[in-house]
Amino acid sequence: MSDGPRPGFSAVDHAELALLLEVSGTPKPGNVDRAHDFATLRFEQFLAGAVGSRPGLSAAAAPDGPGVGRAFERAVEGMAQQDGGNTQFGCLLVLCPLVRTAATGALTRERAERVVESTTVADARAFFEAFEHVDVAVGDPPPDLSALDARRGAAAGEAAAERGLTLDDVLRRSAPHDGNAAELVRGVPRAFREAARLRADSGPAPDRVARAFLRLLGDRPDTLVATEHGAPVARDVRDRAAGCAGLDDAERLAADLRERGVNPGTTADLTAASAFVALERGLPV
Amino acid sequence: MSDGPRPGFSAVDHAELALLLEVSGTPKPGNVDRAHDFATLRFEQFLAGAVGSRPGLSAAAAPDGPGVGRAFERAVEGMAQQDGGNTQFGCLLVLCPLVRTAATGALTRERAERVVESTTVADARAFFEAFEHVDVAVGDPPPDLSALDARRGAAAGEAAAERGLTLDDVLRRSAPHDGNAAELVRGVPRAFREAARLRADSGPAPDRVARAFLRLLGDRPDTLVATEHGAPVARDVRDRAAGCAGLDDAERLAADLRERGVNPGTTADLTAASAFVALERGLPV
Numbered sequence: 170m171s172d173g174p175r176p177g178f179s180a181v182d183h184a185e186l187a188l189l190l191e192v193s194g195t196p197k198p199g200n201v202d203r204a205h206d207f208a209t210l211r212f213e214q215f216l217a218g219a220v221g222s223r224p225g226l227s228a229a230a231a232p233d234g235p236g237v238g239r240a241f242e243r244a245v246e247g248m249a250q251q252d253g254g255n256t257q258f259g260c261l262l263v264l265c266p267l268v269r270t271a272a273t274g275a276l277t278r279e280r281a282e283r284v285v286e287s288t289t290v291a292d293a294r295a296f297f298e299a300f301e302h303v304d305v306a307v308g309d310p311p312p313d314l315s316a317l318d319a320r321r322g323a324a325a326g327e328a329a330a331e332r333g334l335t336l337d338d339v340l341r342r343s344a345p346h347d348g349n350a351a352e353l354v355r356g357v358p359r360a361f362r363e364a365a366r367l368r369a370d371s372g373p374a375p376d377r378v379a380r381a382f383l384r385l386l387g388d389r390p391d392t393l394v395a396t397e398h399g400a401p402v403a404r405d406v407r408d409r410a411a412g413c414a415g416l417d418d419a420e421r422l423a424a425d426l427r428e429r430g431v432n433p434g435t436t437a438d439l440t441a442a443s444a445f446v447a448l449e450r451g452l453p454v
Numbered sequence: 455m456s457d458g459p460r461p462g463f464s465a466v467d468h469a470e471l472a473l474l475l476e477v478s479g480t481p482k483p484g485n486v487d488r489a490h491d492f493a494t495l496r497f498e499q500f501l502a503g504a505v506g507s508r509p510g511l512s513a514a515a516a517p518d519g520p521g522v523g524r525a526f527e528r529a530v531e532g533m534a535q536q537d538g539g540n541t542q543f544g545c546l547l548v549l550c551p552l553v554r555t556a557a558t559g560a561l562t563r564e565r566a567e568r569v570v571e572s573t574t575v576a577d578a579r580a581f582f583e584a585f586e587h588v589d590v591a592v593g594d595p596p597p598d599l600s601a602l603d604a605r606r607g608a609a610a611g612e613a614a615a616e617r618g619l620t621l622d623d624v625l626r627r628s629a630p631h632d633g634n635a636a637e638l639v640r641g642v643p644r645a646f647r648e649a650a651r652l653r654a655d656s657g658p659a660p661d662r663v664a665r666a667f668l669r670l671l672g673d674r675p676d677t678l679v680a681t682e683h684g685a686p687v688a689r690d691v692r693d694r695a696a697g698c699a700g701l702d703d704a705e706r707l708a709a710d711l712r713e714r715g716v717n718p719g720t721t722a723d724l725t726a727a728s729a730f731v732a733l734e735r736g737l738p739v
Binding site: 175176177178182185186189190193203204206211212213214216217220221223224246247250251252373374375453454 | 460461462463467470471474475478488489491496497498499501502505506508509531532535536537658659660738739
């Protein structure tokens, strides 16, 4: 492992590079990657999304910045300045608190959890406003929470503010059905674990990223797949990913998921978060 | 042409995105691209190089910044923080003055030429110092100019300063054998011309970029190829590129150049510059 320092790279630089490496690892079954485009969502739109998210990521890193909720909303606004729509919404949701954690001290699970715990009502409002910038696939909320349906955007933010909910509160309510929220309220455990594996792996960074994606996909059902196609499909995809012996097997899974329009997007989000932690700890590129 | 504004993107953002699009266009015969790596120089190292170059690109854009020579040296320093060595030295040499031009007023050939004309002795010194960060392929200088051999890095910068040479002076001396220098002292005419073609083209941005590369390669001998393999090889590559009917033909040329280790790097540099101008003028992504 030739883990050397990358002294000129800030947490913001590593977050952007994590987004670029995430989309470059191939195959990442069901997702856009270096070798796969979708009909209306293309590789270069992820490149532009990564560049566009920088002002928001920089706001997340700023000690006197606007807080992670507003930073996230700005990152999504910038990300959306390409013609593909939602490229990295979930990635940015996980990255913004991690960038803040890394920019303000040691990048540890404990500190990441405290960053999320200390979010405010204003952070929650900004989080909902981020949904105004792009169409994001989210499931139907329970009837008693329909006012907080994220698809309502700023109106849901108003409703959350009226109830005095912080972003941490909102994420705790989403955690049962959203893998990113579940990670954020627990100090992003899967990303920290996977970062260690990324660093212990060998070979080019994008290949390591593709193997990390496959491990994460085989480890737990993807919640975006569950939202869009139901829990049984998500479990089936998990089992098939767990059965892949390597990236060659994953190519076959990729072809099948592409044909069926099954997109394990939450797993891609956690892959980007894992790459960020690994880069901060010296993953060679 | 759906050329819309990208209001949140600065000249620095467009320069970084131009670097990312340049390496994503495929095939770009003889160069690393979305579908091709070299044994010791890989796609992801260009991604990291693009991210790493941002502080330098930002310095080029700053009205009270250190000047384009020092900005370039910083961009190269940041670019070099990956394990592949020289990824985008020539791209950054052309982009830094263009970024300064765009960040300080209208992006026109006339203004770009004035930005280069107004460079100083300090810019020349910093330019030579940039060669300290990576190995760059340059030809032997004439005997009377051996003190200014760029491979001598800072020592060449000292020699240039003793002679009172500005960066413009240095580029004028290099123009006969370096396509990037030739462009810079004349207001980057090929990049502005190619930017118009990029915008008038249709289809995904990386495909447009690959076609732009092929046009530029078929238009004039690549000076890096001439430096490394001699003028006849550079002319042969030009003729073969001019004979390509499209990207399928270019795949065959790519396979041959790769096998022979022929790398038309200067043409890639001008492709990135063309993409930058096109993005500033609304190239859709």
